[in-house]
Amino acid sequence: MAGSRGARRWIRWVLRHxxxxxxxxxxxxxxxxxxxxxxxxxxxxxxxPAYEQVRAQGRLVKSALTWTTVDHEISTAILRxxxxxxxxRMPENAPGPLRALIRAGGAYPVGPAExxxxxxxxxxxxxxxxxxxTRSFSAKAISRLRGRTExxxxxxxxxxxxxxxxxxxxxxxxxxxxxxxxxxxxxxxxAPVSMREDFLRWGEGSAYSIDMGLTYRTFRRSESDIDALAxxxxxxxxxxxxxxxxxxxxxxxxxxxxxxGRLSSDELLSLGLLxxxxxxxxxxxxxxxxxxxxxxxxxQLDRLRADPSLWPNAVDEVLRLDSPVQRTGRVAVRxxxxxGFPIRRGAMVITxxxxxxxxxxxxxxxxxxDVGRVGAEKHVAFSQGIHYCLGAALAKMEGEVGLxxxxxxxxxxxxxxxxxxxxxxxLRGYVHLPVRLGEARVAADA
Numbered sequence: 001m002a003g004s005r006g007a008r009r010w011i012r013w014v015l016r017h018x019x020x021x022x023x024x025x026x027x028x029x030x031x032x033x034x035x036x037x038x039x040x041x042x043x044x045x046x047x048x049p050a051y052e053q054v055r056a057q058g059r060l061v062k063s064a065l066t067w068t069t070v071d072h073e074i075s076t077a078i079l080r081x082x083x084x085x086x087x088x089r090m091p092e093n094a095p096g097p098l099r100a101l102i103r104a105g106g107a108y109p110v111g112p113a114e115x116x117x118x119x120x121x122x123x124x125x126x127x128x129x130x131x132x133x134t135r136s137f138s139a140k141a142i143s144r145l146r147g148r149t150e151x152x153x154x155x156x157x158x159x160x161x162x163x164x165x166x167x168x169x170x171x172x173x174x175x176x177x178x179x180x181x182x183x184x185x186x187x188x189x190x191a192p193v194s195m196r197e198d199f200l201r202w203g204e205g206s207a208y209s210i211d212m213g214l215t216y217r218t219f220r221r222s223e224s225d226i227d228a229l230a231x232x233x234x235x236x237x238x239x240x241x242x243x244x245x246x247x248x249x250x251x252x253x254x255x256x257x258x259x260x261g262r263l264s265s266d267e268l269l270s271l272g273l274l275x276x277x278x279x280x281x282x283x284x285x286x287x288x289x290x291x292x293x294x295x296x297x298x299x300q301l302d303r304l305r306a307d308p309s310l311w312p313n314a315v316d317e318v319l320r321l322d323s324p325v326q327r328t329g330r331v332a333v334r335x336x337x338x339x340g341f342p343i344r345r346g347a348m349v350i351t352x353x354x355x356x357x358x359x360x361x362x363x364x365x366x367x368x369x370d371v372g373r374v375g376a377e378k379h380v381a382f383s384q385g386i387h388y389c390l391g392a393a394l395a396k397m398e399g400e401v402g403l404x405x406x407x408x409x410x411x412x413x414x415x416x417x418x419x420x421x422x423x424x425x426x427l428r429g430y431v432h433l434p435v436r437l438g439e440a441r442v443a444a445d446a
Contacts, residue, residue, distance in 0.1 A: 012108060013219045021213040027064040034063025034350070038213055044425050047326060048367070051355030060341045066329070066348045070355025072362045072380065074339050078349055079384035081338070084330035085122045086387060110269050111226040112277040113210040117270045118390070126386060129267055132255060133275065133390065136188070136248045142393045145184065149398055152183050153405040161409070161440045169416055172406070172433040177287035178280070180402050184394075185279030189272075190247025191236060200284075202229040203277045204422070211425045218423075226273075233272045248275065279391060285324035285429025286315070286399040291406060292433055293318055293369055295415050300371045301407060307372075308404070314371035315399040319357075320379035321369055326354040326428050328383060353380050354428065412438025 027035035033053055037043045043050045051070045054061055059071040069075055078084055108114045115121055118130055135141065160175045170176075182196040191199070205225025208218050240250045241257065249272055256263045263271075294301045304310055329350050332343045343349065357379045358366035370376075382389035389395070407413065413435050420432040 009220065009223060010216070012223075013214070013216050016108075017212065017214040017219055018216070021215075024065065024213050030064075032064045033057070034061070034066055034068045037068075038425065044423065045421055047352075047354060047428075048358065051352055051358065054352070054355065055359075059339065060349075066350050067343065068350050068352065070352045070359065071339075072356040072359035072378075074341070075351040075353065075356040075380055076384050077338050078330050078351055079328070079380070079387070081330075081336070081385070083332060083334055083336035083343075084349070085333050086120055086328075086330060109223055109226045110230055110266050110273070111209055112206055112270070112274040114270070116264070116267045117274050119210070119274065119387070123386065125267075129263070129271060130390065132252060132263070133248060133271070137390050137394055139393050142397050145188070145394070146397055146401065148187070149180070149184055149401045150405065153180055153402055156180055156183075157405060157409045157440075161437065164437050168437045170435055170437050172291050172435055173284070173288050173430050174432065176406065177291065177402065177433070178284045180287065181280035181283035181395075181398050184398060185276060188247065188279070189249045189276060190240065190245050191249070191276065195232070198232070199229070199276060200280070201225070202232075203281055206273075206277050207281055207422075207424055207427055210427070229273055229277070230269060233269060233276070237268070237272070278389075279394070281427060282324040282389075282391075283395045283398050285427060286318060286395055287402045287406075288430040288433055289322040289324065289428070290315065290318040290399060290403045292419055292430065293322060294403070294407060295413070295435070297369050300369055303371055304404075304407070305411075310371050311400050311404050312396070313373070313376055315396050315403070316376040316379060317369065317371055317373050318399065318403075319381035319396075320363065320373075320376050321357070321367075322428065323354040323357055323379070323381040324427060324429060325381060325383075327352045327426055328387075351380075353383070356380050409440055410435075410437045411441065414438065 021039070024035045024039050028039045033050070037047065037050050037054075040050075054068055054070045059069065059074055061068045069078075111117070113119050116125065116129070118126060121129075156176050156179050160170050163175070164170050178200050179196065182200055183193055185191075186193045186196050186199065202225040205222050206229060208214060208222040209226060214222065236249070237253050240247075240253045244250045244254065252263070252268060252271060256265070256268045294304075300314070304314055327350055329348055332345050332347045332349070335345050336343050357363070360366050362378055363373070363375065382392040382395075415434070416436045417434040419430045419434075422429055422431045
């Protein structure tokens with residue numbers, strides 16, 4: 001049985017990643033820039049030079065595998081256009097042997113990035129499912145969460161201060177940036193906060209599932225973590241049936257049980273996993289990326305201290321300059337045209353959000369970090385159109401509260417070693433950010 005599961009997993013890897021990895025490596029060796037951006041580890045560590053290479057080649061660039069753009073106007077047009085979809089569908093004319101291989105591989109585990117996830121489905125199912133949770137992430141709902149988020153941040157900073165010892169060393173990511181959003185989303189969803197480190201570990205593995213061209217080892221880890229997260233979520237649903245509360249997940253379970261036609265079992269599980277994983281994954285990166293930018297730009301931190309009203313704009317500037325989500329893809333559902341460029345049905349376009357957010361046609365001196373930048377909010381870090389990030393308001397609030405509380409509590413904080421980037425291509429952030437905290441202000445003064 002174990003051997004059979006392993007064989008099916010290997011087939012799934014070949015179909016989703018192995019064959020692509022081989023082709024991408026081949027094209028990268030031939031000098032294809034789009035392929036190099038997928039396979040080259042230097043482009044993962046610092047994608048911004050590659051984005052400028054794409055920009056120099058044109059607004060919409062054809063590579064061997066896809067179209068690629070770092071143009072803000074084109075990215076926005078594609079993400080908003082009904083002529084493009086995100087759905088992962090079997091090619092209509094796939095040959096019989098390929099269809100047999102797909103069946104032999106079995107279904108992918110239900111996860112935060114696989115259909116029927118909101119990330120991977122199109123209308124009308126997308127609107128039907130998203131509508132069930134939109135109210136929980138409204139501006140009004142997030143405003144009510146702000147005070148509790150400030151309490152959580154203060155408590156985590158107390159713990160970080162107490163553990164720092166005489167050396168005053170800490171890791172901003174593991175001790176704070178990861179735990180803050182994980183705690184907030186766990187409370188929102190009615191999940192036990194005691195599980196947050198498990199959620200973070202499983203979420204880290206699950207995040208690889210949205211990358212292309214994974215090694216088999218990484219793919220296996222990703223599927224294992226998705227399975228662990230799904231098994232926990234299924235058990236938690238049963239707990240909520242016996243002990244309902246006023247959380248989002250409890251409401252979804254009641255919707256499924258009372259009106260089965262509105263949510264299938266896979267849709268319920270996929271939505272729960274997405275809300276949990278996406279509820280902290282990008283926000284960890286936002287807080288970590290923001291902390292590193294402010295540590296390396298003390299002049300900008302001084303501006304925030306002199307004028308705290310700039311904090312919301314500073315969060316938008318972090319999202320623009322070092323986007324937590326770097327790219328997304330769309331497939332043309334019909335022959336169409338974007339900003340004068342013809343696109344054939346079935347063509348895939350990769351919109352590099354991190355590159356579009358540095359488009360000099362939209363942002364003056366785009367590589368400069370400026371917390372007072374006029375127009376910083378024009379970034380596309382949360383995508384656009386119907387797939388605009390459901391949790392954007394929550395992430396921005398947590399980013400503002402989290403970063404401000406951190407630097408208010410530790411005004412003399414300094415870097416204490418190199419930051420370590422995570423290995424994902426789509427998501428950009430850090431797994432470690434070592435610092436020396438310096439002396440702490442008491443919480444009442446923060």
